[in-house]
Every structure is written in structure tokens, then in C-alpha cells.
Amino acid sequence: MNEKKEIDRRSFLGMATWAIGGLIGAGFGIPAIAYIISPATRKDEAQDWIRLGSVSKVELGTPTLFKTKIERQTGWITKEEELSIYVLTENGRDFVAMSNICTHLGCRVRWISDQEQFFCPCHNAGFSKSGEVVSGPPPRPLDQYQVKEEDGQLYVLGG
Amino acid sequence: MGSKIADWLDERLGWRSVWEAIFLRKIPKVNWLFTLGSATLFVAVNQAITGILLTLYYVPTPDHAYNSVQYITNEVAAGWLIRGLHHWGASAMVVLTVLHMLRVIFLGTYKYPREITWFTGVFLLIIVIGFGFTGYLLPWDQKAYWATTVGTKIASVTPGIGDWILRVMRGGPELSAVTLARFFGVHVWVLPSALMALSGLHLYLVIKIGISEMPGKDD
Structure with a gap:
């Protein structure tokens, strides 16, 4: 061939x-x-200390809700977003700051004082006051923020 | 392996005969001017691809249009390229369509039996100009705003119905959010549908009838 x-x-x-x-x-x-x-x-924007409010507002042994506004840049829009954070202290010195975002699918949880639980209305999830999963589908406890106290004010690290 | 798959598909789709009809058809000996139509088609595909990509970020409202275009140009990866291709492609579209038309005129290709190809081509030219006119407003900058103010005002000098045409084009007496929204809708839905339908017919006829020979001395 x-x-x-x-x-x-x-x-x-x-x-x-x-x-x-x-x-x-x-x-x-x-x-x-x-x-x-x-x-x-x-990349997510740089994290910064966000002022929540006065330490004296936090009730002993009950998660206390703080609402604060942060500015966020999304695409070409700069918008104010409300951040809701639950702060818990058992002794008035050590603080735990928890996100109100359910770790299951991102709905917002709220504290139900009668039941001593955070409740998520989307899939009936329950979290204890320290954020541990009590019932329902969430895979992990509520996310926590790094928190600090300065001159009687509470700050969390976020962005 | 590859040809086995091709055979399997050909048995079920008959794609080979389609391929042959489109790409392996016999053509007379012609010159490079006969590629202007294909060049127009190529740029049209460019406009479709880049246009679809632009709608991923573009927002056709007065409070977002300008900023979303700036965002595309300066923030999104390759956004400057996609927008640039669409911008320059728009001009190329008009230039190529007109050159293509001139070739058809000078070589007499519009004559029997290609009259329908010609008429669809004329409408396609109008559609291309419509694309240019509506697309020009979308960046919503000063140039866009005033060009459309003037352009719609020109339409208003039509005898009798001029003012009515202006109001229909603007969606009211003034250039507004309504104008921007309808120009966008026409630019991305109405004209593309018309373009696809008519260019489909146009191309079908080019293939069905075949392209013309170069005219001889006695023609």
C-alpha cells in the first residue's frame, strides 16, 4: 500500500x-x-468591627436581640442592610453573639421566650439559647460572631 | 468511534444531507464580494451572543441602566470586551448589510427568481437599523438620551401622524422610563424574533435557489 x-x-x-x-x-x-x-x-468585603449597642441592654441568661445597619456593595448598588444579632451572657462579662440566620437553609430564626428556644418557621427547627440544635433539620449550631466589649459598648466582627 | 456516532445520528437525524445542502452545495465561480452576506451573518451571531451576555447584568430602568453599564464595563471580568464587541459589532452590522446590499444591486442579483430573497433582505436592513436605533438609548448616558430625543423628534415631522408616532415611540410626550423599557423590549425581543424569522427565510432561499453567477458582458 x-x-x-x-x-x-x-x-x-x-x-x-x-x-x-x-x-x-x-x-x-x-x-x-x-x-x-x-x-x-x-472576594467578600473586608471584615470590620460593627457596633451593636450598650452592654447594659443585654439581659442575663436570655438572648437579647440587637439590630444594626451595615452598608453593603452588591453589584452597582450600595444598600443598607439590617443585621440582627442575638447576644447571650450568663455572667455579664463573657458574651456570645449569634447570627439569626438558620444554618439549615438560611431563613431567619427568632427567640421564643415561652419555649426558651430559637425557632425557625421555615422547617420548624429549634435551637437552644446558646445556639445548639434542639430539633429539626439544621446541620450545625447557629453561627457565632467574634465579639468584644469596649467602653461599655458591644462590637462584633463582620462585613 | 467518531464516525460510528456520526452514522448512528445520521440514521436518525439525516444530518448529513442537511450538512451537504448547506456546506457542500455547488456554487458558481464568484469573487470575495459574495462573502459579505456570510460576514453579516457572522457579526449577527456575534451580536446575539454578546447581547445575551449583556442582559445578564444590564437593567433597563433610569435609576440602574447607566450604573449597570458602568458595572459591566469596569467591574465584570471581560465585560469591557463583551460590551466592546457588541458596540463595534453594531456598526459593523450596518456597514456590512449595506455593502452586501450594494453588491446585490450592482450585480443584479435581486432579479428573478430571487425577488423574495431581496425583499426579505430589505426588511432585514430595516431591522438592523432598528437594532441600532433602539440599542443606542440603552446605555442611558447623555449621548444616548439626546440622540433618542432628536431621533424620535425627527419621526414627529411625519405629516399628519407625526406627533402620534413620537408619542408611541416615547411611550408618552417625553423621554422617560417608559421609553427606556420599550426600547429595551424591542431591542431584545421584538427585533431578534423578526431577525431570526426573516434571516431564516433569507438563508433558506439562498440555499434553495443557489447563488447567482457573475453577470456576463451580454447580461
């Missing part, structure tokens, strides 16, 4: 067309993917 691999004009042009087409496809495809995933790859 005569295996002379000669490329004729027709098949050369055919291959060249595919190659150029592939390059153009990549030229669109790669920037397109970068463009689509771009906002997701953005």
Missing part, C-alpha cells in the same frame, strides 16, 4: 476552517465564562 499522506488543497482548507472556527469559538467561550462567573469570584 502506498501510504503517502499528502494533504490536498480541499482537506487543508477544511481543516483550516475548523481550526479557525475553533479559535473563534474559544475567543468567545473563554471570555464568556469569565464574564458569567466574575461576580461569584469576587
